[in-house]
Amino acid sequence: MSDLDRAFKRAFDDDEPTTLGSGWWSGAASVFCGSLAMAGVACFLFPDYLTTAEVRARLPLNWARAILQVVIVLAFILGLISTALRRRKVMGLFGMSLASIASILGGSGIDFTLSNADAPSLGLDWFALNVLLLAALFVPMERRWPLRPEQSTFRPGWTTDTLYFLTSHLFVQVTTFLILAPAHAAFVALDGQAWRSAIAHLPLVVQFSAVLLCADLAEYGIHRAFHAVPALWRFHAIHHSSIDMDWLAGSRLHIVDVIVTRAIVVCPLFALGFDQRAVAAYLVFVSFHAVFIHANVRFDLSRLEPWIVTPRFHHWHHAKERAAIDKNFAVHLPWIDRLFGTAYEPADRWPEHYGIEGDPVPPDLIPQTVWPLRNRGRG
Ligand SMILES: [Zn+2]
Ligand SMILES: [Zn+2]
Incomplete structure (x- = not known):
C-alpha cells in the first residue's frame, strides 16, 4: 500500500459495508465527479495553460459545457444519495463541496477566452475527459464481470496508478x-x-x-x-x-x-x-x-x-x-x-x-x- 493509499483510507474509510446500496459507491462517484468538475472549471478559467489545441479542435465548446454541467449535477445528486445512506457523511459532503466550489466559480457558464493559444499547456482537459470516459466504461465492467470479485476498485496501489495516469496526461x-x-x-x-x-x-x-x-x-x-x-x-x-x-x-x-x-x-x-x-x-x-x-x-x-x-x-x-x-x-x-x-x-x-x-x-x-x-x- 502506498502513502497516498493510506491517506485516502484515513480520510474516507470507515467500518461500514461498501456494497451497492451502502452509500459507498455513490460517495466515491460524487468525489470523482466533484474532482472532475474542479478540473473542468480550472480548464475554463485558465484555458491557455490547461487545455490543448488538439482537444479544443475536436470538442465543440457547447459539448464541453454540457459535460461539465452534467458532472457538477451528478456530484450533487450522488453526494446527496451517499449522505442519506451512509452514517459517515465525509465522502458525500466532500463531493458536494467540490461541486459547490465549481459552481460558485462559474460552473459551465464561465467565459472561454484564449489569449495565448500557443502557450505551453498542461493537458488537464485531455486527462479529465479520458479518465471520465475510461472510468465510466471500465469500473462498471469490472464490477459486473470481474475476474477477481474480491479485488476492490480501490485496491492497494490505485492512487499510484492514478498519479501515473494523471502525470502522463499532464505532460x-x-x-x-x-x-x-x-x-x-x-x-x-x-x-x-x-x-x-x-x-x-x-x-x-x-x-x-x-x-x-x-x-x-x-x-x-x-x-x-x-x-x-x-x-x-x-x-x-x-x-x-x-x-x-x-x-x-x-x-x-x-x-x-x-x-x-x-x-x-x-x-x-x-x-x-x-x-x-x-x-x-x-x-x-x-x-x-x-x-x-x-x-x-x-x-x-x-x-x-x-x-x-x-x-x-x-x-x-x-x-x-x-x-x-x-x-x-x-x-x-x-x-x-x-x-x-x-x-x-x-x-x-x-x-x-x-x-x-x-x-x-x-x-x-x-x-x-x-x-x-x-x-x-x-x-
Ligand atoms: Zn513486460
Ligand atoms: Zn502490461
Whole structure:
C-alpha cells in the first residue's frame, strides 16, 4: 500500500459495508465527479495553460459545457444519495463541496477566452475527459464481470496508478514531442519515395491492419529488449510491480519506458507513410485495447484468442509463475509470440499471482521514478 493509499483510507474509510446500496459507491462517484468538475472549471478559467489545441479542435465548446454541467449535477445528486445512506457523511459532503466550489466559480457558464493559444499547456482537459470516459466504461465492467470479485476498485496501489495516469496526461505535450522526434526525422529522410505514396493509397482497412502489424512488431522487439537487458529491465520493472491487475494498472509505466517504447512503435508508422486516418484509428484502438488487456474482467474470448491479445494473454505476461516469465511480449497480435516461440497460453487458466518475485519496487510514484537509477541488477 502506498502513502497516498493510506491517506485516502484515513480520510474516507470507515467500518461500514461498501456494497451497492451502502452509500459507498455513490460517495466515491460524487468525489470523482466533484474532482472532475474542479478540473473542468480550472480548464475554463485558465484555458491557455490547461487545455490543448488538439482537444479544443475536436470538442465543440457547447459539448464541453454540457459535460461539465452534467458532472457538477451528478456530484450533487450522488453526494446527496451517499449522505442519506451512509452514517459517515465525509465522502458525500466532500463531493458536494467540490461541486459547490465549481459552481460558485462559474460552473459551465464561465467565459472561454484564449489569449495565448500557443502557450505551453498542461493537458488537464485531455486527462479529465479520458479518465471520465475510461472510468465510466471500465469500473462498471469490472464490477459486473470481474475476474477477481474480491479485488476492490480501490485496491492497494490505485492512487499510484492514478498519479501515473494523471502525470502522463499532464505532460502530454512534452512526451509527444519526444516520442515523435525520431518519427519526424524518419519521415523527412524518406520523403519523396515512390513506395510511400503507394502505401498511402492502399485501402484504409489494409493500411490499418498493416499499421497494427508494424506497431506490434516494433513493440515486440523493444518490449523483449526491456526484459532482456538489465539496464532497461529496471525501468520496465515498474510496470510489472503491480500485484493486482485492473484498468488502471496499465498506466503504471516509467517515463523512460513510455518515451522509448512509443518512439520506437510510432517510428515505422510515420516512416512508411501511412495515411494519417489509419494511424489515428490505430491510436484510438490502442488507447482502449491497452487498458482492456490489463482489466480485471473475465470474458470468454476464446474465439478471439488466436488472433488478438485478450486480457488473459496479457495477464500471463504479468504473472509471477516461473513458466510465464519473459513470455507474451506482443500487445495486439499474439501470433507474433507464437512465431518467435515466446507465447505462454495455458488452456482455461488465469495466473494466481502477479508482480515480481520479492516485490522489490517501492509502492509510491516518486520512489518508483528514481528506483531504476539507483538499483542495479534484475530485481
Ligand atoms: Zn513486460
Ligand atoms: Zn502490461
